[in-house]
Each structure stands twice: as structure tokens, then as C-alpha cells.
Amino acid sequence: MERIRGIIKRIKPVDERFMQETQKRLDSLTKPIGSLGRLEEFAKRITGITRKNNPSLEKKVIFTFAADHGVAEEGVSAYPVEVTAQMVYNFLSGGAGINVLARHVGARVVVVDMGVAEKIKQPIRSMSTPKSKFENFKDRKINYGTGNMAKGPAMTKKEALSSILAGVEVFEEELEKNGIDIAGIGDMGIGNTTAVSAILAAITKARVKDVTGRGTGIDDTQLRNKIEVIKRALRVNRPDPTDPIDILAKVGGYEIGGLAGVVLVAAANKVPVVIDGFISTVSALVATQLAPLVKDYLFASHKSVEIGHNIALREMDQRPMFDLKMRLGEGTGAALAINIIEAGVKILNQMASFEEAGVSEKL
Numbered sequence: 149m150e151r152i153r154g155i156i157k158r159i160k161p162v163d164e165r166f167m168q169e170t171q172k173r174l175d176s177l178t179k180p181i182g183s184l185g186r187l188e189e190f191a192k193r194i195t196g197i198t199r200k201n202n203p204s205l206e207k208k209v210i211f212t213f214a215a216d217h218g219v220a221e222e223g224v225s226a227y228p229v230e231v232t233a234q235m236v237y238n239f240l241s242g243g244a245g246i247n248v249l250a251r252h253v254g255a256r257v258v259v260v261d262m263g264v265a266e267k268i269k270q271p272i273r274s275m276s277t278p279k280s281k282f283e284n285f286k287d288r289k290i291n292y293g294t295g296n297m298a299k300g301p302a303m304t305k306k307e308a309l310s311s312i313l314a315g316v317e318v319f320e321e322e323l324e325k326n327g328i329d330i331a332g333i334g335d336m337g338i339g340n341t342t343a344v345s346a347i348l349a350a351i352t353k354a355r356v357k358d359v360t361g362r363g364t365g366i367d368d369t370q371l372r373n374k375i376e377v378i379k380r381a382l383r384v385n386r387p388d389p390t391d392p393i394d395i396l397a398k399v400g401g402y403e404i405g406g407l408a409g410v411v412l413v414a415a416a417n418k419v420p421v422v423i424d425g426f427i428s429t430v431s432a433l434v435a436t437q438l439a440p441l442v443k444d445y446l447f448a449s450h451k452s453v454e455i456g457h458n459i460a461l462r463e464m465d466q467r468p469m470f471d472l473k474m475r476l477g478e479g480t481g482a483a484l485a486i487n488i489i490e491a492g493v494k495i496l497n498q499m500a501s502f503e504e505a506g507v508s509e510k511l
Contacts, residue, residue: 149393152312156439158416162196170195176501180510186469190447190492194330197420197445202497203329205490208255209322210332210479211410212239212246213315213403215263216293217339218302219381224342224374226364229293232338233266239336239478240285246334246478253487255332257479260286260318262311263402265293286321288314290402297346297381301398308397308405315409323417330420332449332486333407334479335427338364341454344430346378346399348456350387351433352463359456361426392437400434407431412438415445422482422489425452425475429460436464449485450474 170192175181182188194203216232238244239259242251250257261268268287290310294302303311322328341363348359356378362371385398396405408431414421415435423432423446436442448466451457453475461468469485502509 149309152309152412152438155316155412155416159412159439159441161441162193162444163199164196166199166201167192167196169201170496174496176503177495177499178502178505178507179499184492184495187488187492187495190489191496193447194420194489194493195496198418203493205329205486205493207327207329208253208332208486209328210246210250210255210257210334210483211260211318211407212257212334212336212479213260213262213406214336215340215401215403216265216337217343217401218294218296219298219342219377220339221296222298222373222377223370224363224366224377225338226366226370227338229265229338232336233264233268235336236261236264236268244478245476245480246483249480249483253483255483255486256284256326258284258286258318258322260406261289262314262406263290263293286318288318288406290314294401297343297385297399298377299384301385302343302400303397303402305393305397307402308393308400311396311402311405312409312412315406316413318406319410319413323419328419330422330486330489331410331414332422332424332479332482333410333428333431334424334482335403335407335431335477337401337403340401340403340427342374342378343399343401343404344427345456346381347395347404347430347434348460349378349382350389350395350399351392351437352459353389354459356382359459361454361456363454392434396434404431404434408434408438411435411442411446415439415442420447420489421445422447422449422485424449424479424482425477426454426457426460427477428479428482429457433460433464447485447489449481
């Protein structure tokens with residue numbers, strides 16, 4: 149916990165002076181004041197986060213964390229547990245939704261095994277295949293899936309702390325090796341909407357039925373079962389609503405802790421973070437419970453179809469950029485949002501002012 153406290157101490161408020169200077173620059177550009185709406189807001193926030201007058205978002209990284217959940221045995225998902233590992237291989241082969249959208253916006257995808265229920269096997273590299281598809285794969289497996297939270301704690305406190313620190317280490321490695329101007333976070337894990345619904349209910353004291361959606365597409369009977377499973381998990385474990393580590397340990401998941409770690413250390417390094425849908429938003433919420441200043445380093449990409457997402461966003465004072473009825477996860481919404489944020493930054497850096505363009509200003 150000491151290392152996590154050290155990271156939290158490094159998180160400072162965003163720089164209002166940079167944002168004020170940016171606002172003056174935006175108001176001098178060849179357009180009516182405020183006419184590019186939230187694009188201007190994004191540019192201004194990026195300067196306040198990075199402490200740079202002319203920031204660049206060239207180095208984009210999507211962190212997709214994967215893990216399995218013991219609660220899946222309660223029939224809370226429309227898909228079998230094996231899908232988590234299968235999708236990890238799909239990520240590494242470049243065939244998943246996040247790979248397509250990351251390529252579209254020029255972002256790298258870093259895939260992290262936090263607790264997949266089977267070993268992810270790396271191929272043996274040879275001279276004929278010098279560049280492994282596992283180049284962007286990180287093995288940080290804490291266990292082969294969490295325990296069934298409906299019967300007891302999902303993990304130990306030590307495992308919960310380890311999951312956060314694993315996220316910290318993955319981010320720091322990538323930052324040192326390749327640099328990061330902006331990060332997106334996403335997830336993969338059968339059963340993880342059950343876990344984050346439980347976390348959200350524990351933190352906000354919202355009714356379980358108000359934060360529990362259909363996840364992978366379960367029917368009405370399965371949804372009722374999912375709600376009852378979450379209620380049982382909260383009764384059995386009695387997580388402390390004032391202690392985010394206790395909540396994470398009792399009803400969370402390894403990938404959720406890992407993403408919370410990414411959010412914390414990104415803020416400590418003045419790197420903006422774009423959150424995806426329900427899973428990554430609740431992961432970021434765990435981080436903000438540990439360090440409230442983190443909120444100002446976050447960009448909410450989209451409004452998920454999952455009903456609990458709005459509650460999670462409101463808890464962090466976040467307003468999503470768009471609503472495309474998405475619910476895939478993986479970081480797909482974050483990838484699209486990074487493209488929009490970068491557009492705002494390019495407006496700031498490349499658009500001419502009235503004086504530079506020789507255009508008459510407003511009377």
C-alpha cells in the first residue's frame with residue numbers, strides 16, 4: 149500500500165494557468181468565440197493536464213486488461229468462460245474491434261493478462277517470424293480467475309493491491325519504452341459486468357437493480373438471477389463503502405484493479421486518460437475513491453447501453469462525448485474519443501488567429 153500512497157501523493161491539481169492561456173489562444177482563432185464547442189474544452193483540458201502550451205497526442209496507447217471471474221459459474225453471462233482467453237488471442241492477432249479502431253486512430257494496443265482462467269501461450273519466435281504478435285502482450289497474471297464472490301471474497305486484500313500495482317507497472321514500462329501522450333483503458337472478462345455492478349452498488353449505495361444491466365446480452369430470467377447473485381455477494385462479503393481496496397477485494401476483479409492502477413499512475417505522470425464503457429468507468433471510479441484529484445485527468449468517451457454507466461459517470465462528474473449505443477468494451481469507445489480529443493488539440497495548434505490570417509475580428 150505504501151507504493152500506492154506514494155503514487156497518490158504525486159497527483160497534483162491540473163494547471164489552471166495553462167488552461168487560462170489556452171482559452172485566450174482559442175478565443176483569438178478565426179472563428180466566433182466558442183463555436184467549436186467541446187473540441188475547445190478538450191484542447192484546454194489537455195494543456196492543463198500536460199502543462200504544455202502546444203501539446204501533442206501522437207503517442208496513443210489503449211490498455212486492454214483481461215481477467216476471468218469466479219462468479220461466472222452462477223450463470224450471469226451469455227457466454228462461457230473460455231471466451232476470455234479466446235478473445236485475448238483475437239486481440240493479439242489484430243482481429244478484434246479494438247484492433248480495428250486503434251489502427252483507425254493510430255493507437256497501439258497493449259494487452260494484459262491479469263487473471264485469465266487459462267495460460268496464454270506465446271509462440272516460439274524464429275528467424276522466419278522475427279516480430280512476434282505477442283510484442284504488445286504483458287503477462288501479469290495474479291491468479292487463474294477470481295473466487296466466486298457470491299460465496300466469499302473475490303480475492304484477498306494482497307491480490308487486490310497486487311492488481312493495482314500490476315497496472316502501475318505496465319503503464320510505467322510502456323511510458324519508459326515508447327512514451328505515452330494519451331491513454332485509453334478497456335477490458336475483457338466474462339462476468340465482469342457483474343463485478344462492477346457490485347462495486348458500484350457498494351460505493352454509491354444505489355439499488356442493485358438500478359446498476360445491473362444485460363452485459364453480454366442475457367435474457368430476462370438471467371438478468372433477474374444476476375441481480376440476485378449481486379445482492380447475495382454484497383450480503384456475504386459486506387464490503388466497506390468507505391474503503392475502495394476492501395470493495396475491490398471482496399467483489400471486484402483483477403482487470404478492474406489493474407485499470408485503476410493505470411488511471412492513478414497516468415495522473416501522477418500528467419497523462420490524460422480516456423475511459424471506455426461501464427467496466428473501465430467503474431475501474432476509474434475505484435481510482436478516484438483513492439485519489440479524488442484523478443477526476444480532472446479523465447475524459448469519458450461514450451454513454452454505454454449498460455444502465456449503471458450513467459450512475460458511475462455522475463459519481464465522478466463526467467459527461468460522455470457521444471452516445472452510439474455501444475457496449476463492447478475492449479477500449480473501443482476510448483479509441484474513438486481519442487480521435488476527437490486529438491482533433492481539438494490540432495485546432496489549438498494549427499488554426500490561424502485573426503491577426504495571423506489577416507481576418508477582421510468581431511465588431
